[in-house]
Amino acid sequence: MRPWIEKQRYLIDYTLAALARRKARNLGLLAVYALLVFMLASVSLFGQALRQEAAAVLADSPEVILQRLVAGRHDLIPPGYLEKIGRIRGVQHQQGRLWGYYYDPVSKANYTLLVPAAEAPAPGHLRLGATLARERGLQAGQPLSLRSYGGKLFTFTVDEVLPASSELISADLVLLGEADFRAFFDYPAGHYTDIALSVANPQEVRNVAAKLSAALPDARPILREEMRRTYASLLDWREGIALALLAAALLAFAILAWEKASGLSADERREIGILKAIGWETGDVLRMKLWEGLLISFSAFLLGLVGAYVHVFHFGARLFEPVLKGWAVLYPRFTLVPQLDGLQLFTLFFFTVVPYTAAVLVPIWRAAIIDPDAAMRG
Amino acid sequence: MIQLTDIHKAFNQGQHNEYWALSGIDLELEARRVTAFQGPSGSGKTSLLTIVGCLARPTRGRVRLHGEDISGLPERFLTEIRRRTFGFVFQQFNLIRGLSALDNVMLPAYPEGKPHAELLQRAEVLLARLQLGHRRHARVEWLSGGEQQRVAIARALINDPEVIIADEPTANLDTTLSKQFLAILEELSGEGRTVLLTSHDPLVIKSSAVHRVVGLRDGRLCGD
């Protein structure tokens, strides 16, 4: 065992000494490679944590939301709808919801105005999402004036700013009472935005949805399962950003492999010839190169992964903010629960370490069958 | 010690440019002697050395080392025999550029996996013996021709081989350095090593360090 370890150490000594000959180039390679792993790992960690977050947080959203569609567009629920639903078996509870969008010209941002089903603020009072409050510089107790779409100015008092830790779901929320909501939007009495339903038996949700569709042909039930599935492929590998990164990474590997395969220089071939002439086996040459590939790619993997972890879980994935924020003004500050599962780490490891090592090894395989007497022939 | 029986060596066999470098060599090489192969270029000297040194296999014929037929051994065993029995000093020295003299000297011992301290000490002793102790950390391309050859000799000796094979050792050296080389040669032979070399340098052929001269022409022997 000991000679084996010592031999591997010698092979590593040689490959490192050989790499050190072109220190700047090889350190540059390591840096670029680590950066590549960093980007891929950032997308992977961030996507996974965000999907887990969506699944965990939206686990208790309404079981069914019923919308009414008119001419393909979302329309108000007229009076009498709620009563029709009450007659459908399996529906345990139904609740008309009031919510809508408001564009604030002051902050140039879109807000979501919502009437909570329970503990709604008193007339003339509001509760605000923390992102929105920060953007407008508001604190509890201060007044907020909003001009309604009808042109009337409404002034409210901010009762409370929702906790900063909830920004991911409440960034743009304005919670207000039903009377204020109807007055602000000129919302017709007895109408609702949509209906939230709960179903007695969770197994029955699909049946209930089918019954709802049959009883109310202009209604569109949206199941909780569908809402959650919406976010299940958030930042998945098939999505644009990840795909673009993946394609770039694959391209980089392809270029690297091509460079390695075709660019096996006369010098390198000569060196392999010499090593074989002075007593190295073909296997020794291959093992030496295998070490080169493993050492570089493993270092790059660790550097990139740790960097990505710090980026995603300590710096809030700041590099992705411009992409996720898009044209929006409000962007929540949020921290995600660190997720590092073995399969994910293994997948990253596999897709970063193996291709590079193979790219290093494959051309050497061809060169390693050089006859050792080549060294003798100059 | 080494017996060659009816050695033939062909290049590009079966193609239109087929060429027989050696055609029927029968030779016995004694241990602890310095044997020089002499002949014009293209006479097959180098091909003969590659076959003796297990760098290449004969197309036909047998090579016996200590009475054992080694011409049919698989690559792994042949490499092991080459590494342990032969040390090579190539005409172009064939050192690995960019590595230090010390690293170059230790290279042939790497596959053996001996303890590092032991190997390092042996390499330092060899370099010191060849008056290169002060240059051991220099990259080999910064050394002069004579120094490079001495590094190559130290490398050939690192595995303590029985046989040293040198191909045109004085081709790139001036008279002073050539004489220095012959002195080293005598020393090696005095240690009981077998030395095989090729040369067409009269300084080497006529030297008292060389015990036997074998003539070659067109791939055949032509008189001792």
Next chain:
Amino acid sequence: MTRRPSARFGAFLAVLLLLFLSMLADARRLAPPRQQEQAARAALVQQLGLSDLALFTEARYTRHLSLADLHSPFQDHPLALDHFPSGSVVPPPPARLPHYAPLDRETTLPD
């Protein structure tokens, strides 16, 4: 005497592995308090009956992606690239695809 390259690299690798292990330790340390925050968010979602993350506030249909009406997001085709960058991060809600499928078939058939 200078140290062997393998020894120096070993030290470098040891530092990297230490970083990797401290990353795992850090993840364990961070998880419980952040899970509590997450539970608070889940409670708020239940209390207010929310259906979506407030990640993309740029437009109605990206703010409430799962509730958007059939025709606003991904207007030309469910798989067409969206005007907003969000479209490159989330695909159209899967529940909407079956609604599109018949429309899609109709448009590919020449009338």
